[in-house]
Amino acid sequence: MNMVRLSWKYLVAKPMNTGLNILLLALGLAIITVLILIQDQFENQMSRDAKGVDLVVGAKGSPLQLILSSVYHIDFPTGNIDLKEAKGVSRNRLVKKTIPLSLGDNYGGYRIVGTNHDYLDLYEVSFASGGAWEKPFEVVLGSAVAEKLNLKVGDTFMGSHGIGSSSHEHDHHDYRVTGVLAPSGKVVDKLILTSLESVWFTHGKEGEHDHDKMENAVAKRGFPETEEDRQITTLLIQYRSPMAAVQLPRFINSRSSLQAASPTFEISRLFELLGVGIKLIKGLAFVIIFIAGLGIFIALYNSLKERRYDLAVMRTIGASKGQLFVHIVLEGIILTSLGAIVGILMGHLFLSFLVMGQEQGALSNISAWIFLKAEVWILVYAITVGVFASLIPALGAYKTDIAKQLTK
Amino acid sequence: MILARDISFSYKETEQIHIPDIELGEHDELLVIGKSGSGKTTLLNILGGLLKPQQGTVKINQTDIYQLKGAKLDKFRGANIGMVFQKPHILAPLTVEENLALAQFFSGKAKQSSIDKILHDLGISKKKQSKVNALSEGEAQRVSIARALVNNPKVILADEPTASLDDENAETVVKMLKEQAHNMGAALIIVTHDQRVKEHVANQIIMGGQL
Numbered sequence: 001m002n003m004v005r006l007s008w009k010y011l012v013a014k015p016m017n018t019g020l021n022i023l024l025l026a027l028g029l030a031i032i033t034v035l036i037l038i039q040d041q042f043e044n045q046m047s048r049d050a051k052g053v054d055l056v057v058g059a060k061g062s063p064l065q066l067i068l069s070s071v072y073h074i075d076f077p078t079g080n081i082d083l084k085e086a087k088g089v090s091r092n093r094l095v096k097k098t099i100p101l102s103l104g105d106n107y108g109g110y111r112i113v114g115t116n117h118d119y120l121d122l123y124e125v126s127f128a129s130g131g132a133w134e135k136p137f138e139v140v141l142g143s144a145v146a147e148k149l150n151l152k153v154g155d156t157f158m159g160s161h162g163i164g165s166s167s168h169e170h171d172h173h174d175y176r177v178t179g180v181l182a183p184s185g186k187v188v189d190k191l192i193l194t195s196l197e198s199v200w201f202t203h204g205k206e207g208e209h210d211h212d213k214m215e216n217a218v219a220k221r222g223f224p225e226t227e228e229d230r231q232i233t234t235l236l237i238q239y240r241s242p243m244a245a246v247q248l249p250r251f252i253n254s255r256s257s258l259q260a261a262s263p264t265f266e267i268s269r270l271f272e273l274l275g276v277g278i279k280l281i282k283g284l285a286f287v288i289i290f291i292a293g294l295g296i297f298i299a300l301y302n303s304l305k306e307r308r309y310d311l312a313v314m315r316t317i318g319a320s321k322g323q324l325f326v327h328i329v330l331e332g333i334i335l336t337s338l339g340a341i342v343g344i345l346m347g348h349l350f351l352s353f354l355v356m357g358q359e360q361g362a363l364s365n366i367s368a369w370i371f372l373k374a375e376v377w378i379l380v381y382a383i384t385v386g387v388f389a390s391l392i393p394a395l396g397a398y399k400t401d402i403a404k405q406l407t408k
Numbered sequence: 409m410i411l412a413r414d415i416s417f418s419y420k421e422t423e424q425i426h427i428p429d430i431e432l433g434e435h436d437e438l439l440v441i442g443k444s445g446s447g448k449t450t451l452l453n454i455l456g457g458l459l460k461p462q463q464g465t466v467k468i469n470q471t472d473i474y475q476l477k478g479a480k481l482d483k484f485r486g487a488n489i490g491m492v493f494q495k496p497h498i499l500a501p502l503t504v505e506e507n508l509a510l511a512q513f514f515s516g517k518a519k520q521s522s523i524d525k526i527l528h529d530l531g532i533s534k535k536k537q538s539k540v541n542a543l544s545e546g547e548a549q550r551v552s553i554a555r556a557l558v559n560n561p562k563v564i565l566a567d568e569p570t571a572s573l574d575d576e577n578a579e580t581v582v583k584m585l586k587e588q589a590h591n592m593g594a595a596l597i598i599v600t601h602d603q604r605v606k607e608h609v610a611n612q613i614i615m616g617g618q619l
Contacts, residue, residue, distance in 0.1 A: 001509040001518075006502075013501035313497045316458065317555065318486015318514035320479030403459040406493065406567075407449050 003323065007330035014303070018335065021296050025339030025385070026346055028288035029378055033347025034354075035282060036374050041366045043271070046072070049187040050263035052122050054245065057081070057089055057252055058234035063261035064270060070101055070234035071263050073111055073187055077103050080231040081258060087223055089235060089252060094244035099236040100223060102199040105159040107175070110145045112159050112192045114199030114232075117220040122236070123188045129153050130179030134217055136201055139175045139194040143183040153177050159202065173202065196224055196232065293385045296335055300328060300393035311397050312405035324397040332390025333383055340382035344375050409433050409595040410563045412455060415464030417447075427451055427461070428613055432563075432595040437586065439609035440599040446616025448599040452567050455597065457485045469562045486515030490556030490594070492585070494568035496548035498540035504551050505536045508558045517559045526554045529591075530584055546577035550584065557588050564589050566598045570605055582608045 011018045050071050058066045061078030068075035083100075090098035099122060102114035113119070117132055120140070130153035132140055141151055151157065156174040175194065183189055195218035218224065237260075239245060245262070252260035304311075311324050319327075352368035415427040425447040432438055442448045453459035455466060457473045466473050468488055476484055498507055505523060512518045527533045530550045540548060549569065556564060566585055570578035582598070582605055589596035598605060606612070 001506060001513040006510065006513075009501040009506070309497060310499050313499065314510070314514065315482060316456065316485065316491045317511040318482055318516075318559075320482040322479060323482075323514065403453040406453070406458070 003326055003330055004334070007327055007334055010303075010307075011331055011334060014299075017299050021292060021299060021335055022339045022342055024295055025289060025292035025336060025382065026343035028285045028292055029340055029343025029382060030346035030350060031281060031285035031288070032378060033344050033375060034350050035278060035285070036372060036378075037347065037351055037368070037370070038366060039278070040372055040374070041370070045185075045366070046267050048185070050267065052238060053236045053263055054239045055237040055248060055252075055260050055262055056234055057086070057237060057258055057260045060257065060259045063259065064266045066234065066259060066261045067263050067266040069103070070236070071187070073113075073191060077233045078259070080233055081235070083223065083226070083230040083232055085255075085258060086232055086235045089237070089258070090223070092248065092251070094240050094248045094251075095237055096240040097238040098222075100196060100232045101234045101236065102196050102231070103233045104199060105161055105202060107157050107159045107192055108145075108149045110142070110149070110190060110192050112139070112175070112194060112199070114194055114196040116196065116218075116222065118222075119193065119236075120188075123184060123186050125184060125188055126182045128180045128182040130177070132220075133178050133193070133195055133198075134220075135215065136195060136197045136218055137173050137175050138178045139192050139198070140179040140181060141177055142181050142189040142191045142193070144189040145192055146177075146180040151177055151180075153180060195219070196230075200230055289385065292339065293336075293389045296332055296386065296389040297392065300331060300390050301396075304328070304393045304396050307397075308400055308405050311400045312402040315400070315402045316406070321398045324400065325394045328394035328397045329387060329390045332386035332394075334386075336382040336386030336389070337379065340379045343382070344378060409436070409469060410455065410597070411465075411467040413465055415454060415461045415466070417450060417454060417459070417461045417463075419450075425450055426615070427454065427464070428615070430455070430597075430613075432597070434593045434595065435590055437589065437596045437609050437611055438598070439605060439612040440597065440615060441601065441606070441612060442599075442615035443601060448601075448615055449567055451615065452491075452565050452597070452599050455563070456489050456491055456565050457481050483515060486511065487517060487559055488562045490559070490561035490564045492549075492553050492556045492564070492566040492569045494571045496540070496545075496552035498543070498548055498551055498555075500540050503537050503539055504532065504543075504554075507551065507555050511555050511558050515559050522558055522560070526558050526588075529588065530554050546573060546580065549573060549577070549581055553581065553584060553588070557592070560592050560594075562594055564594050564596045566596070566600075568600050568602065569598065570600065570602045575604065578602065578604050579608075 053071055056066055056070050058070060058077065059079030059081050065075045066078050069077045086100060089095065097118065099115060099118045103111060105112040120132060128143065146152065155177045158174055175198070181188060197218045239248065249260040249262065252258050314324060348368050351366070355366050355368055410430065410432050412427070412430040414429070416424060417427060418424045427447070430438065440448055440451065450459065454461050460474055471484065473481060473484060499510065502510060508523045527536055530553060532547055532550050532554065535543060535547060535551070543551065564585065569581055569585065573581060585596060585598065586608065598609060
């Protein structure tokens with residue numbers, strides 16, 4: 001027999017009461033757990049995917065949409081820009097490096113992104129099999145794409161027009177898989193990557209289908225050499241110096257047809273918008289936790305009345321006042337610790353339901369069974385609630401007058 | 409074993425409770441008889457270290473118990489004084505065995521063999537894993553005796569131990585108390601107004617005048 005066992009015995013003697021208190025507290029803590037998990041992973045994901053991209057240049061429209069569409073590949077693009085204009089921007093002395101992207105097609109709901117090998121370097125990809133594209137219509141698949149669509153190196157498929165699924169198929173040329181990327185946890189997992197030329201030739205006029213072009217190697221760095229009027233969707237830019245952050249967006253935005261947006265700025269704006277909702281849910285969670293704490297307090301306080309005799313008996317068999325105090329506080333702590341553990345597990349379970357069936361959306365890269373250091377703080381927080389809820393009842397136990405109690 | 413001298417106690421200043429001097433050695437027995445309200449339980453609480461008298465000393469095994477402070481007195485009580493009450497007061501969430509183990513835990517005298525022995529001696533071995541609501545009144549009182557005795561106390565204090573028992577159980581309980589006190593060489597003090605106990609203990613004092 002020891003103090004923890006003694007307190008535990010008294011708790012299981014009232015299973016309904018104990019269970020209800022644990023459940024209520026667990027519910028509050030589960031909500032907090034879900035919020036912490038989503039926030040942490042979402043923010044990590046967001047900053048990982050935007051790493052190395054200082055500025056995005058695209059067609060005029062909503063700057064947030066531009067960022068979501070061309071960095072995170074969630075939203076639809078704002079439109080296309082002229083290749084010549086894009087080249088003009090890339091020659092600016094404040095620009096260190098540019099990566100062109102051309103969107104427009106999909107296969108099985110996964111976006112086909114026309115770009116160059118710089119994009120692969122940006123996300124520091126490694127290949128699970130095969131290698132990068134060399135010629136038009138050669139593609140590299142993100143790990144999730146290859147897995148879901150069951151494609152491997154050497155397979156061919158026909159892209160469809162549009163960003164989402166359910167659009168008509170292009171009927172001129174097959175894409176051929178030359179490489180599959182290893183899982184990285186970044187946005188490239190969900191993309192089909194190819195050359196700019198592939199996208200251009202798909203959307204080109206009928207006459208362009210001459211075979212020489214198809215056999216020419218594509219541009220692996222920078223822009224392809226072309227005399228024709230071509231378009232791209234966006235341009236990812238890395239600054240040469242911090243000074244660029246001040247001058248370049250203003251310079252680009254003042255041009256009529258182009259828009260520049262900073263991922264960091266737009267994402268913090270997005271979080272600000274979401275923040276109101278998150279605060280509301282958090283507030284609700286804290287109210288639930290407070291009620292749970294109150295419930296534990298009332299349960300302990302009431303049980304104290306029934307237990308004064310038990311406490312007096314404990315004193316006659318050698319328990320000190322301090323031990324009775326510890327006995328009651330331990331009950332509170334055991335209750336809330338269990339509540340925390342159940343709550344944390346419930347939170348992860350909730351999140352796994354939430355993420356289930358989300359393969360391409362914004363939550364697709366969140367995994368429910370990652371445990372964070374912050375969850376230890378949930379446990380500490382819960383234990384604090386337990387201590388506070390049991391403090392007054394424990395003091396009552398401490399002060400129990402044995403002689404008076406026994407002669408009653 | 410136990411010595412109480414010059415004790416005076418009053419709940420209110422006007423009503424002084426007269427407490428007789430007591431001195432008992434090993435194997436000694438004492439029956440304190442008195443009407444309700446005569447201060448019997450007060451005497452027992454004072455002897456058991458539960459109620460500090462205004463004056464006088466209580467010595468158990470040469471230790472002046474009211475010189476012990478706080479937790480030390482509690483530990484001393486747990487280890488050296490076994491108390492039995494009118495009602496058994498078995499802790500309901502615990503089994504019979506756990507009730508006894510708790511007494512050992514609080515007094516710091518953990519020993520499984522003494523639990524088994526005392527349960528066997530009192531004829532309730534079979535009830536070891538039972539909760540209090542599965543016990544008859546007589547069995548419950550025997551469990552409370554077992555809990556009082558599991559630490560081999562020097563003094564056994566019993567407050568109306570037979571009051572809520574039928575004749576048969578009352579006799580068994582008194583016999584067991586006497587037998588166990590004798591076996592462990594403890595002094596036994598029974599406080600009662602129960603006439604059935606009188607014939608079992610020769611050494612008697614009366615509190616609060618004649619019955």
